[in-house]
Amino acid sequence: MQVAAMFVRPTNPLSHRLARLAFVMACAGALVVGLAGPLHRFAGLDVDIAIGVMRYGFYVAVAGVALAVATIVPTRPGDRRRGFVAAVLAIMIGVAAAYTPLSWFQRAQHMPELNDISTDINDPPPLVVTLQLRRGAANPPAWPGKSAGVLQRSAYPDIVPVVLPVPPAEAFKRVDEAAMAMGWDVVARAPADGRLEAVATSDWFGFRDDIVVRIRADGAGSRVDMRSKSRFGDSDLGVNAQRIREFTAKLKAMP
Structure with missing residues (x-):
């Protein structure tokens, strides 16, 4: 034993x-x-x-x-x-x-300390309808200024306008379709002004980012600019830039 x-x-x-x-x-x-x-x-x-x-x-x-x-x-x-x-x-x-x-x-x-990203850092699309939805938001609605634009250009040099070979009316339809495909909550459609506004909400925390897409005539085609701005946080952890990249890819992929 x-x-x-x-x-x-x-x-x-x-x-x-x-x-x-x-x-x-x-x-x-x-x-x-x-x-x-x-x-x-x-x-x-x-x-x-x-x-x-x-x-x-x-x-x-x-x-x-x-x-x-x-x-x-x-x-x-x-x-x-x-x-x-x-x-x-x-x-x-x-x-x-x-x-x-x-x-x-x-x-x-x-990531850079940015929470407001635009394809046009000199004349970013202004918030109109989404401006009214930002009451109580930690981040002010105004574009943060030239220094933020310089930092963005250094961190995200690929964030640039999209030029489409179609007139603004057709470009607006494509923008609307791409926005819906992104799953955003579209809060304003103003084709006469060449402007679409939307809100993107994160799945987990429910963070809301405000989006403005602007369409302008560019010769025989159209120039599309987009701005994505977080309501909370000094840094968006690259989310807004990635959102613009994904939207741009969808827009360019449309026939």
């Missing part, structure tokens, strides 16, 4: 408990991170507080991952398989929960 006992791997209840604790922490962190957006979007929680909630959820998720990594080394399959599985799941869930907050932070470190 004593000889046989020498070949039985002792269990480690402490590792089991720590692995389960890591799993619970990772799940709790993921839940808090996931709820941050809906709390702002649907419950009206102040955006700064909601981001703070997300930050603390990130910390809890990372702590769960760290604890799981610490327990997974001494944990082995077989008679300790439950602890091993809990630790692995904690790592997977915690990493998934931490990914978005971490990616936001990394982008904020590398």
Whole structure:
């Protein structure tokens, strides 16, 4: 009996408990991170507080991952398989929960501090209808000025006007079609003024960005300029520039 006992791997209840604790922490962190957006979007929680909630959820998720990594080394399959599985799941869930907050932070470190992007930095399309919708917005509605235009040109040199080989009336129809394809909430159509305005809402936090598209005659064709402006945040993390790129691609792809 004593000889046989020498070949039985002792269990480690402490590792089991720590692995389960890591799993619970990772799940709790993921839940808090996931709820941050809906709390702002649907419950009206102040955006700064909601981001703070997300930050603390990130910390809890990372702590769960760290604890799981610490327990997974001494944990082995077989008679300790439950602890091993809990630790692995904690790592997977915690990493998934931490990914978005971490990616936001990394982008904020590398992206320029811009929240208003226009294809025409000298004469950006003005907000008209969307101006009335920005009441209470943290960012003022005015174009931030020449320095912002210089910074934009350096960071996003590809953000330029689109010239279409069709008259303004046809160009407006294409702009409208492209805007609908983008899933924006079109709030104003003024073909006589060559202007379309819309609002884009993010899926998670419900952040709203205001959009103005301007169509002007350009010889036998039309010039299309677009402006996309965030209502919140010193930096848009590149979202407005990416939106203009996607809209431009759709517009150019139309027959």
